[in-house]
Amino acid sequence: SQTIHQWPATLVQPVGSPLSLECTVEGTSNPNLYWYRQAAGRGLQLLFYSVGIGQISSEVPQNLSASRPQDRQFILSSKKLLLSDSGFYLCAWSVKDNQPQHFGDGTRLSIL
């Protein structure tokens, strides 16, 4: 069966520090991969989307970036974090477009 792993579960970072969040999927090949952010009490906002290695679509302009160095690995990065980057970050995968997405347990990021 397919599984998705995200780490770390929680992270506290100072303003201006770099960020790297990692997501890996097991049990499937060539999945669509997604990064979302959820502010407190709000719905999810799609940040990045990838259909294959090295292919990244950005949905929201910001100081975050994403990379897909391997088929089942998706990384969310920032060179300098802002206070507004605080939130709950979720990685998801799907078999292909228009199919259900399956989410990881998320990373709660707090910026001090």
Add this chain to the structure above:
Amino acid sequence: DAKTTQPNSMESNEEEPVHLPCNHSTISGTDYIHWYRQLPSQGPEYVIHGLTSNVNNRMASLAIAEDRKSSTLILHRATLRDAAVYYCIHLSGTYKYIFGTGTRLKVLA
């Protein structure tokens, strides 16, 4: 952008059925309707999806209106573990989920 409208909150008694409504008046003919639920501090969990016909699975049933402008998620017997925020989504394009604020379901013992 694809937009859905759901009540902010609903309550149900344990062991009773729950009908969670969703309006999606901008849906196009090829958009699927997806439902997810989210427990506190967890990622959303897929519940069910459909296109035109009513759908059933082990978690819930999905009733889709004939004009497809609304749908209802049906939990046949609510349990305390069903307390969550429920999101109704239809796809704008082929991958772009637009999450609203969902319906917070409270289940009373």
